[in-house]
Amino acid sequence: MLKYRWKCLCLLVIFLCLVFPCLFALPGKKFRWCTLSDVEQRKCSHLARSLQAVLRPNDPFSRVSCVRAHNTMDCMSKIRANKADAVSLDAGEVYTAVQLYDLAAVGKEQHSGGNCVYAVAVVRRGTLNLYNLKGSSSCHNGARWTSGWNIPLGFMLSKNLLYWDEEQPLTKVVSRYFNTSCIPGIGITSPNLCELCQGPKSYVRDKNHFCETSSSEPFSDSEGAFRCLKSGSGDVAFMDHLTIMKLQDYELLCPDGSTAPLTSFRTCNLGQGPNKAIVTRGQMHRITKKFLTLIQNLFGPNGKQRSRLALFTSNSFGGKNLLFQDSTEKLQILSDDVDMTGILGLDYISLLKGLGHEGISLDHSIIRWCCISAAELRKCEDWALNVKSDPLVCVQATSLTGCIEMIKRNEADAVSLDASHAYIADRCGLQPAAVEYWGKKNTHFIGGFPQIQEICSFAWHVDLHSLYALAVTKRNMKAVTLPTLSGRRSCHSSLYSPAGWLLLSKSYSPAAYENYFWKGCMPGAERDMCKVCMGWEEDGRVYGRCSANHDERYYGNMGALRCLIGDPDGRSFGDVAFLEHHSLWANIEYLEKSGWAYGIRPSDFELLCPNGERAAMTAWRSCNLGLIPPNVVMTRPVITAKIYDFIMKSQNSLEADKNSKFQLFKSAEVYGEGDLLFKDTTSCLLPVGQRKLHDILGESFVYLADSIFDCTQAGIYSLWKHFHSLLVAISVLSLLIQNSISLELFLHINFGRLFL
Incomplete structure (x- = not known):
């Protein structure tokens, strides 16, 4: 019986130790902090003695030990192997x-500016700029560290200063770009x-600190990188x-390309x-969260025992940034449910994946193009x-914002985006890789050129062709004009589209949408602006x-035209369609030929002009x-060159394959829908080079978009919250235009305030 009880007791102890890890803190078991140098070991030991002096002997944190590691990777290994318990790391190493x-983040260092750091490039005055660094000698605070590796290389890749085809390690690309370096x-x-x-160099592992992320490497960390420069x-x-x-x-x-004083880091930096x-x-x-809370309450800037130890000061131990950054003001304890996105941010995680921090996987050797429908797929x-x-x-989302x-x-x-969605993507951290050229391929060139790349190269010196936004109605609807659209049915290519939504907001009074039109179809909207939409039908059920x-x-230009005509049964039609002028004749011909509507001709339609008149389609x-x-083709900054190279x-x-029946810029005849992946009017895709999206879209378009769109801190669009305010504001436009008040003055006074 006694033997049986002992066996049960042993099993119970094993169970409790597994389920309740807090029991590790029984007398004799120490909390172990991982250190990276002798000076850091001294500060850690002082922390341990200070805790022992102020805590009761039976307190689980009265016994803290300091585990000396060779470098930060060694710390990670020791923590994973239960030979140490915690360490503070650069975000890239986190x-x-x-x-x-398989470790987890439980706290973050906070500084006077918050949780973020600026990545900066420092040089001697009057020596270099960011665009002539090739062949220079570089000092970095650490390999795969945020400010010394990840953000600078992300910046250089996004500006095409470095080209990385990912068939070779990124380190090889960097080694060819810089002459010599120190990247611990x-x-x-x-x-x-x-x-x-x-x-110091040594064949003995524990004595070799050359080019290691350790305080024993004089050029390690940001202090070391600056020391390397000086x-x-x-x-x-x-x-x-x-x-x-x-x-x-x-x-x-x-x-x-300019330079600035060291104090201008908030405006002159490579990123945050x-x-x-x-x-x-x-x-x-x-346990670690309790430990961090304890040492902060005791030895932090407002700690009860800060006279014994200043947790965020290192000078007295003969070093800097020991255990924590000396600039730290507070340790933020993270909640249990926070994930990596909440800790590091979506943009930063995307950057790390793009730089191959998880290793070069299959995802790095392919291009994943985003489609929004079965037809595009x-x-x-x-x-x-x-x-x-x-x-x-090919991967699929449900919309361009998706x-x-x-x-x-x-x-x-x-993905290739219209101007409105490209603007949203730019505000959310994406970058242009190529732009659709809508001019004719050969009309500008005597005899043409043998390759698209030559045409595209020359086309930058011609003009980036734009499209016109049109309001189209049926010729037999004589009472329909722009000033008399109130209470009628409208057809729009999609929510946020330039022709069907954005430009409409500045041109005339009916842009109030729900408050102005009786009903309509604006794919992506809701309520009355969906009542004319029809989706698609299968087995008697309606989808999408x-x-x-x-x-x-x-949806789209073809869809807005379908909406104006009405479905094959003559129902669900609008009185006006807002669409682009390109492919309009071809779309009318296709809808007649495909059986959507019989006997229609371009002459059956007319344009509505801003002055209230009507005109022929021509x-x-x-x-x-x-x-x-x-x-514009938009992508993440770090792979801009890769996407452009793929496109070219x-x-x-x-173009060279004369036997291929596939046409990149044609859609309707083969797939039943127009403008799939790219506009059907596209001649070729042009390189963006050093141009910013603002230069491609034009100042007037960006000014209007600035008045309407907003982007959340998380980096994803947040537009719905402004939509109803937009409708109210645009409703007022009708009164303003009728009274000849300046539209630009109204946008400046009202839109700039409404959408802040």
Whole structure:
């Protein structure tokens, strides 16, 4: 009986130890902090003695030990192997710790500016700018660190200063770009990336600190990168702004090629990233959070025992940034339900994935193009079968805004967007890779050129053609004019589209949508602006009604024209359609030929002009609602060059293949819908080069878009909250225009205030 009881007791103890890890803190078990240098070990030991002095002997944190590690990777290994419990790491290494070492972040360092750090490039005054760094010598605070590696390389890749085809390690690309470097933690694959480092060398592992992320490497961390620059070893230092000192002999390199004083880091930087965070093993979450809360309450800036130890000060121990950054003001304890996106941010995680922090996987060797409907998916799959460049994979979202989200989350790589959605994508951190050229391929060139790339190269010096936004009605609807559309039915290509939504808001009174029209079809909207929509029918059931993709038969330019004509049974039609002038004649011909409507001709339609008159369809140059900028291929900044390279190879190979029946810029005849993936009027895709999206869209379009759109901190569009305010504001436009009040003055006074 006694033997049986002992067995049960042992099983109970084992069970409790597994289920309640807090029991580790019984007398004799110590909380273990991982340290990276002898000076950090001294500060940690002082922390342990201070805790022992102020806590009761039976307190679980009265016994703390300091575990000396060789470098940050060694710390991660020790924590995973239960040989240490916690350490504070750069955000880039936090991602590595979570993804590759199965650790978890439980706290973040906060500074006077919050949780973020600015990545800056520092040089001696008057020596370099960001666009002539090739061949220089560089100092970095750490390999795969936020401000010394991730953000600078992301910036350089986005500006095409570096080209990385991912068939080789990124370190090789960097080693060819810089002459010599010190990038602590980079490894031995590219010796010149460690050539400037000064740490002690030894064949004994524990004594070798050369080019390691450890305080024993003098050029490690941001202090070390600045030391590398000041010593004359390097020409440029990539580091965080927290280490910047007020020195007259040095300056910052700005993204526009200019320079600025060191104090201008908020306006002259390569980008922002998350600050350092504390990581631990999964089962140590609560214990580590309790430990961080305790030491902060005791030894933080407002701590009860701060006279014994200043937690965020290191000078007295002979070093800087020991255990935590010296600039830290507070440790933020993270909630249990926070995920990596909440800790590091969506943009930063996408950047890390793009830089291959999880290793170069299959996703890095393919291009993932975003489609929004079954029709686009069919065309994309045909493209993938015919392309002779990088492998193409087709992924599907339910709308263009959905594609923006997928690209942000690194679930897709590229999509061609109309001007409005390109504006949204730009506000949300994406970048243009190519632009659709809508001019004729050969009319500007005597004899033409043998390759699209040559035409595209020349076309930048011609003009980026724009499209016209039109209001179209049936010729027999004589009472329909722009001033008399109130209470009528409207057809729009989609919500947020330039012709069917954005430009409409500045041209005339009916732009009040729900408050002005009786009902209509604006795919992606809701309520009355969906009542005319029809979706698609299968087995007696209707699907995709009012969806912002081709599953709604009234979506896009072809769809708005269908809506104006009405369905084949003569129902569900509108009185006016707002669409683009391109392919209009071809779309009318296609709808007649496909059986949607019999006997229709372009002469059956007329244009509505802003002056209240009507005109023939051929008068679109003088009777229109405004110009629409070209569509733009948008992607994440770090893979801009990769996407552009794929596009150029793809369209050149398709142009050269005379036997291929697939046409990248034609859709309706084969797939039953127009403008799939790209506009059918596209001649070729042009490189963006150093141009910003603002230059492509034009100042007047961006000014209008600035008045209407907004983007959330998370980096995804947040437009619905402004939609009803927009309707109210635009309703007032009718009164203003009738009274000849300046539209520009109204936009400046009212829209600028409404949408802040």
